[in-house]
Amino acid sequence: MVLTINFERFKANFNELAAIGKKDDGGIYRMAFNADELLARNWLEAKLEAYGIPTRRDAALNIIGRYENEANQDKPAVVIGSHIDTVPNAGALDGALGVLVGLECLLCIKEQSIQTAYPLEVIAFSDEEGRFGGMFGSRAFAGQLNPRIIEESQDLDGIMLSDVLQQLGVDxxxxxxxxxxxxxxxxxxxLHIEQGPVLDAENVSVGIVSDITGLFKWQVRLLGAANHAGTTPMEMRKDAFMGLADFAHEIPRIIDENGGEASRITIGNVALYPGSANTVPGEVDFSIDARDVSLEVMNELKDACRKALSAIARRRQLSFDFTEASMIYPVACDNQMQSHLEEAAQQLEMSYKVMPSGAAHDAQMVAKIAPIAMIFVPSKNGISHSPHEWTDWHHLESGANLALNALVRIAGDR
Structure with missing residues (x-):
């Protein structure tokens, strides 16, 4: 039996949620625990309750709706979801789409009185996008939090996560x-938008994720000597910026020699000191974001970056140090769940592509305690984290129908 969502209801719910936190510039500003994100939380809970799905907030403020029957209520849950918080000036899809699809799937299953072997839960995880570091709710859900994370987490304005939670009446x-x-x-x-250009460029309806990338972030400092731009001969300089430039040119070689097709290395933030137009830069601080779906390859990229920076520092007469700001391990999606997705896509006569995810997701945390799978839908021109983020309605419908049919297969698998 092929199931289909109530697409008009899905669109109405999508448009209602997209209006919460939308500002005059067209962007959505539902950062974790701000006033608009709290409104969105209330909206989601009200929807779940109106549709007759029992709902609760856990101690990490994750919103969980549950659909069960007498025969399965004591069994482990099949969970579907994502997050509804956003980055500043965001689009309407990232995160929220997965929650809305999960909501629609539970409604369809409930309305058709489908008796699954396992109970179903839809979840909206808190602070995935990183106002306070990212994936707070899914880390808590998967037992990956500790007191130090709670005590030290703060946003870019210095507001502490612990203070915000206390203001919300939560210990x-x-x-x-x-x-x-x-x-x-x-x-x-x-289910998530791809956040990349592949599915859109290849005109494929959905992606079935094979692996989710790991990533490490370094904050690097090269220290030389600031000096006069006019009086210091080129060969006598200890120019920290030239060290950075040398490293930037090394990145393609590092990936060719130590990485693979899924490898990415990005220098996304740079600060020069003293920052004067007529002064040789004596210090440069910069970030490195490196990703791959293989932990072994990630470790090789780490070693290669360290060796390249050390060699450049020696050659340029600089000192070099770095701190590892974060490390997220790659995970593989579950083979059996991928099979369910492929079988459902074939039954729906839907074009699909098996592909890795180059972005991190809540699924990465949940993988610590349960098998996971992910569905991608195309991102127009690969754009995400922007008001221009969009996916055609027919692709959204296809992705939701795939999720619905796969969910019944997964939850009916004894």
């Missing part, structure tokens, strides 16, 4: 109790 340390034991979660499915 920050209670977030540690949001952890779900493995025996309670059978599997997790997440």
């Amino acid at each position: 920050p340390y209670q977030a540690l109790s949001a952890s779900r034991p493995k025996k309670e979660i059978k599997s997790y499915l997440e």
Whole structure:
């Protein structure tokens, strides 16, 4: 039997949520726990309750709706979801789409009185986008939080996560109790926009994710000597910026020799000191964001970056140090769940592509306690984290129908 969503209802819910936090510049500003994100939370809870789906907030403020029957209520849950918080000046799809599809899937299954072997949950994780570091809710859900993370997490304005939670009437340390034991979660499915150009360029309806990239972020400092731009001969300079320039040119070689097709290295932020037009830069601080779907390759990229920077520092007479700001491990999606997705896509006569994810997702955290799978839908021109972010309605409908049919297969798998 092929199931289809109520697309008009889905569109109406999509448009209602997209209006919350939308400003005059066209962007959405639902950063974690701000006034608009709290309104969106209330909207989601009201929708779930109006549709007769019991709803709760856990100690990490994740919103969870549950659909069960007498025969399956004591079994582990099949979970579908994502997040509804956004980056500043965001589009309407990233994160929210996965929650809205999860909501629609539970409604369709409930309306048609489909008796699944396992209970179903839809979840909206808190602070995925990183106002306070990212993936707060899914880390709590998967038991990956600790007191130090709670105590040290703050936003770019210096506002502490613990203070915000207290203002909301929540004991920050209670977030540690949001952890779900493995025996309670059978599997997790997440639908997301690709956030890249591949599906759109190839005119493919959906992507079935094989692996989710890992990433490490370094903050690097090269220290030379600031000096007069006119009186210091070129061969006598200790120019920190030239060290950065040398490293930037090394990146293609590092990926060719130590990486693979899924490898990415990005220098996204640079600060020069003293920052004067007529002064040789004595210091440069910059970020490195490196990604791959293989932990072994990531470790090779780390070694190669370190060796390249050390060699450049010696050659340029600079000192070099770095700190690892974060490390997220790559994960593979579950083979059986991928098979369910492929079988459902074939049944729906839908074009699909098996592909890795180059971005991190809540699924990465949930993989610590349960098998995971992900569905991608195309991003127009590969644009994301922007008011120009969009996916054609027919692709959204295709992705939601795939999620619905795959969810019934997964939840019916005894």
